[in-house]
Amino acid sequence: MPVTRTQAVLNGERLALTRTLSQVENNTPEGNQILEELFPHTGNAHLIGVTGAPGTGKSTLVNQLAFDYRHPPEGTKPPTVAIVAIDPSSPFSGGALLGDRVRMQDLAGDPGVFVRSMASRGSLGGLASTTAGLVQVFDAAGFDIILIETVGAGQAEVEIASLAHTTIVVEAPGLGDEIQTFKAGILEIADILVVNKADKPGADNALRALRNMLSLTQPEKNVVMHHGKMMSTEEAPAGDAEPDQEWVPPVLPTTATTGDGVAELIEQIAAHQQHLKTSGGWILREQARLKNEVGNLLQEALHQRWNSSIPPADYEKVLDQVVSRQISPRRAVDKLIKGAGL
Amino acid sequence: MGNSQTKIRVLIAKAGLDGHDRGAKVVARALRDAGMEVIYTGLRQTPEMITEAALQEDVQVVGLSILSGAHMTLVPKVIKMLQKQGLTDVKLFLGGIIPDEDKSELTKLGVDGIFGPGTSTQLIIEDIRKACQ
Ligand SMILES: Nc1nc2c(ncn2[C@@H]2O[C@H](COP(=O)(O)OP(=O)(O)O)[C@@H](O)[C@H]2O)c(=O)[nH]1
Numbered sequence: 117m118p119v120t121r122t123q124a125v126l127n128g129e130r131l132a133l134t135r136t137l138s139q140v141e142n143n144t145p146e147g148n149q150i151l152e153e154l155f156p157h158t159g160n161a162h163l164i165g166v167t168g169a170p171g172t173g174k175s176t177l178v179n180q181l182a183f184d185y186r187h188p189p190e191g192t193k194p195p196t197v198a199i200v201a202i203d204p205s206s207p208f209s210g211g212a213l214l215g216d217r218v219r220m221q222d223l224a225g226d227p228g229v230f231v232r233s234m235a236s237r238g239s240l241g242g243l244a245s246t247t248a249g250l251v252q253v254f255d256a257a258g259f260d261i262i263l264i265e266t267v268g269a270g271q272a273e274v275e276i277a278s279l280a281h282t283t284i285v286v287e288a289p290g291l292g293d294e295i296q297t298f299k300a301g302i303l304e305i306a307d308i309l310v311v312n313k314a315d316k317p318g319a320d321n322a323l324r325a326l327r328n329m330l331s332l333t334q335p336e337k338n339v340v341m342h343h344g345k346m347m348s349t350e351e352a353p354a355g356d357a358e359p360d361q362e363w364v365p366p367v368l369p370t371t372a373t374t375g376d377g378v379a380e381l382i383e384q385i386a387a388h389q390q391h392l393k394t395s396g397g398w399i400l401r402e403q404a405r406l407k408n409e410v411g412n413l414l415q416e417a418l419h420q421r422w423n424s425s426i427p428p429a430d431y432e433k434v435l436d437q438v439v440s441r442q443i444s445p446r447r448a449v450d451k452l453i454k455g456a457g458l
Numbered sequence: 459m460g461n462s463q464t465k466i467r468v469l470i471a472k473a474g475l476d477g478h479d480r481g482a483k484v485v486a487r488a489l490r491d492a493g494m495e496v497i498y499t500g501l502r503q504t505p506e507m508i509t510e511a512a513l514q515e516d517v518q519v520v521g522l523s524i525l526s527g528a529h530m531t532l533v534p535k536v537i538k539m540l541q542k543q544g545l546t547d548v549k550l551f552l553g554g555i556i557p558d559e560d561k562s563e564l565t566k567l568g569v570d571g572i573f574g575p576g577t578s579t580q581l582i583i584e585d586i587r588k589a590c591q
């Protein structure tokens with residue numbers, strides 16, 4: 117009997133893997149079937165999100181991270197690394213120019229690395245669930261570390277970040293984007309903050325600015341630091357970590373082009389993983405992640421089902437009634453959902 | 459949303475040691491504007507790197523830009539390696555300066571199209587679309 121594609125993916129066959137990634141990305145019935153079969157084999161990888169504004173050096177940093185993971189000190193077995201690099205699709209043409217590989221040349225020829233570029237294509241929930249699907253395929257295929265690069269510009273990235281166990285937010289001096297990032301709420305999702313391009317003037321300022329902002333957004337953690345654990349027991353949900361075990365996001369300088377600071381970053385990533393595992397946070401994140409994914413898929417499926425249940429003419433009719441102010445938008449939704457009395 | 463959707467995915471690679479990729483970038487942008495997903499890999503790609511990227515990105519099309527004159531050594535290598543990886547259905551297009559006397563040989567080897575300097579991007583888009591049907 118020939119090996120099934122699912123089995124081939126589990127065996128680490130690259131052709132089967134890449135074809136499966138496409139099936140999942142294209143949301144085909146075959147892709148969904150394979151995902152179904154792969155899912156029991158997931159849950160072993162460490163998922164690391166890398167997000168930040170364009171040009172901060174995310175791809176260069178991901179290249180260096182993966183390279184260092186693959187070249188550990190003598191005597192240590194290097195983990196295998198998968199990379200999902202996501203860039204926006206053009207809203208006009210639907211096409212995309214995916215250039216992250218240009219910065220990842222050091223990984224060429226290493227059979228323990230697999231780099232996959234992905235365009236954001238359409239919608240928010242859609243992108244998040246597609247990314248989750250790709251990550252599950254890599255996880256089942258046995259990759260130890262999965263790096264997910266996204267452009268940090270809004271809600272979509274926050275959603276994708278929530279996929280990861282560890283989220284790294286990358287800043288760089290001279291882009292004037294500290295405030296923008298702050299606004300997008302991206303600082304709150306950071307487990308580790310990186311000021312990349314530490315070789316450039318202004319890096320120290322950026323480091324300082326970030327540390328200040330962090331102390332503003334995480335006052336309870338400062339209280340813990342200053343006055344011991346009694347002060348913030350209220351913040352900790354029952355069964356969660358002891359307050360003094362709370363993770364305070366470190367702010368680290370890196371120079372991705374030379375690799376300076378990347379060893380320290382890898383240490384902090386490992387420390388964060390360790391923290392999650394000992395504090396119970398790992399399980400909480402797994403739960404939140406999967407709940408999120410089910411939510412996204414459910415939303416998609418319901419929308420899909422509703423869409424195919426309503427004749428376009430009826431939809432138009434109700435819209436016309438709203439436009440001519442016969443009925444309110446809320447009443448329109450009511451009608452459309454019930455499908456009756458149009 | 460929820461529907462299956464397929465996009466033409468194209469790898470654009472610049473092979474050989476010469477150092478500029480203006481033409482390749484123009485083509486990459488034109489293909490994006492035609493709705494394709496273009497994976498751009500940059501300069502100085504060896505046949506090994508091109509094949510590895512084509513596999514990892516699961517592209518239907520590889521567009522290879524060669525200005526160095528090394529096409530008669532590079533292209534057969536790329537074709538052989540693609541086949542070895544099982545990527546027998548990938549279409550291969552060449553851009554750059556390819557002398558007429560080499561063209562029929564390259565076509566025989568399995569090259570799906572050759573675009574000389576000054577080829578309109580519209581024609582390139584149409585040929586790629588046709589090859590992917
Ligand atoms: N000086 C300096 N330049 C860097 C560093 N990291 C990345 N770059 C450069 O910044 C530019 C954007 O890098 P890229 O990784 O593509 O950024 P991304 O858009 O965030 O993925 C490239 O020209 C890189 O060479 C760094 O640590 N120092």
Ligand SMILES: [Mg+2]
Binds near residue numbers: 174176216265
């Ligand atoms: Mg990038």
